[in-house]
Amino acid sequence: MPSSRVAAATLALVLTATACSSGASGPAGTAEPTLTLAVAADVSTWDPAVGAGGNSLGYLQAVYSSLTTLNPDFSVSPGLATRWAYDAAKTTLTLTLREGVTFSDGTPLDAEAVRANLRRGLDTPGATQSALAGIADVQATGPAEVTITLKKPDPGLLYQLSMVPGMIASPKAFATLKTHPVGSGPYVLDLTASTRGTSYTFVRNPRYSLPTPYGFGKVVMKALPDTNAMANAALSGQVDAGGVPMATLPQVEAGGLAHRTMPGLIMGMWIVDRAGKLAPPLAKQKVRQAINHGLDAEGILKAVDKGHGSRRTQMFAAGTPAYDETLNTRYPYDPDKARRLLAEAGYPDGFELTLPSENTYVPALYPIVAQQLGQIGIKVTYKPVTSNLITQQYLAGTYPAFMYTYTATENWLDASLFLAKGGVFNPFHTEDAKVEGLLDEISVADDAARGPLLRELNAYVVEQAWFAPLYASRNLLVWKKDKVKVEAAADQLFVFLRDYRPVSSS
């Protein structure tokens, strides 16, 4: 619940931001507006090879361009790569690079630079390494052509190449990237005008040559980890835009700020011990379904997130091919049915279950869950876990189930993480023939066939009740309407730097 909640709040709000004051000078000497963005956390590293969570994505996108560009529907369009093609077996991906691109230090971008970056990501422990884990080899097969060989088909690779793992840094700057980024993105970091940990100033990169336009001459990103501080900064006009707690909606409206809600995190129980190694009852489908029926998701949503969210029974993001709205009615709150299912599974008197708890992210959740599961006969005992060890312990197979918040993104990526046998979020590495078979089919399916297969996978997992999702929360993005326009689709999960435009521009 830890990092994920923070990361999600981040991912969704990454680039909430900012202030438009005049300042930087445009190419023709005209003053260009400055954008001041509030970001939910400090940047964790400037080195894309190490990889960074959602909190850092916005910072890195200012200075680096990635091989592909993410679209709101999770498809990708050209970035540093203008074309790409898979072979028939979908295990070889050939990228054709954009010509004339130069890093901000003057080094030209070529196939060797891309190969060196991807190789570095594969050899450096961290999030990038795990994102690129499906890559067997990378070769520069021409001055502007890179060939990636995969261990097996990976439909999520092009998505990964649009995010931090696909960001390309100047090879000359590898040794110092952790603190001094050098990329080919729209801006360069002005360290003299930045205060590490607090505020980062970006000025236009004169060598930027990609077609995506950025309307601000200067961008300032302020790290405001405290949600109240972020709200106060937005309400007092210190930043032009930012993500603020949903609870501040009345003040936001009274203050005349523009706003929109954005998809947030999926909150729920991850029943990871599906084979019943630590908790034998969880091996039974009816027990897992009983947990789904036994938790009052609507009530928990009201108690924990003040009702700002919507009921979910599935783990995939709304608007993605796998998502099926009709599934959300599959497990209505029904403690009687839950008790019946437990009895049918052979547990008429319930059973004891040890779960982890934390007191940093959603402390209010734990007593409610224990009380509701207690009502259907499952006696929950909590073992407190310190906040910085949550992900480590949850993913180490220490607990049969845990409450967790998750930012669902691209379907294949999510399925690989928490459904596949080798998935990091499948800590017991439970294997299911049906799921593995569907994943194999999806991995080589064409675009038309992939959607129905993903929906079939989703429906199967919901019926198996591998999770007990409760609801998807909402986040609030606010901005000064007289200075900033947010050009993003209605239910877009990420609002990126490129989506902010000065009001003065067309």
Next chain:
Amino acid sequence: MIKQLSRRLLGAAVLLLAITAITSLLTALVPDPTHNLLGPTATAEQILAKQHELGLDRPAGERYLGWLAGAVRGDLGVSWFTGLPVAETIAARLPVTASLAVAATLVSAVLGIAFGLAAAVRRGALDRLLQAVAVLGFAVPGLWVALLLIIVFAVQLRWLPATGYVAFAESPAGWARSLVLPVAAIAAGSVAAVAAQTRNAVAAVLARDYVRTLRGRGLPRWRLLLRHVLRNAAPTALTVVSLQFIGLLGGAVVVEQIFAVNGLGSLAAASASRADIPVVLGVVVVGVLIVLTVNLIVDLLVSWLDPKVRTR
């Protein structure tokens, strides 16, 4: 005086060694941070390599001696998480905390001593009012005061910034503006503490025989108060002020968070929660040095003000 100073400096060095040694040994009990550093997908070999790189495969005592050897040369190591030198990281945060702590201490000292002196001399309604306000000052949490100040002066009136710290070198006026609200929030409680202690100390001195004698000899009132009463009451006030200052170094975390100013307090909290040991040790060293320095200065001031102390 020189003998006293040498003794104090020697004691300070021993204390610094002891505290850093204990902190270092305590950090050996912290769960291994390499998993958090490398992420959930790190292999066993990668974790071993990282542990070796960070020195976590060496005994705690050996690690401490290695750190100490660097520290005496001014090298406090490198943050395990950011890769930045610890000294540089602390140097970036120190001016923030120092600005907050010094400004809040000055405000509480000046206002606290003035209020305390006035209450002790005037007595009556003023004294009772001060005591009531002091109780209120103790009772109201700084967090609440901070939020109230932000809502009124930043969100509604927009006179002052709600968040952030502006470096003095960047803009002296901006620096002052960025300090007003956090300093007011911090000082609200400490003014009350200093005023209450000063009031009691001054009242005790005023009741002494020699004060009555001096008053009887016709000494001007202001001279009596400043030269004789306040000088004798000053050690108490100074001690309270120094304790407030020291408390601010680490205790301003909440205020730092609300105003989004990144000082030593938030650095210590963040580093401790993710087990960034080199930074934790660096903050401890700097914190201990500041406390020892402040205590030394206060002791010297007190012994200058009160000759009896020197003879002890």
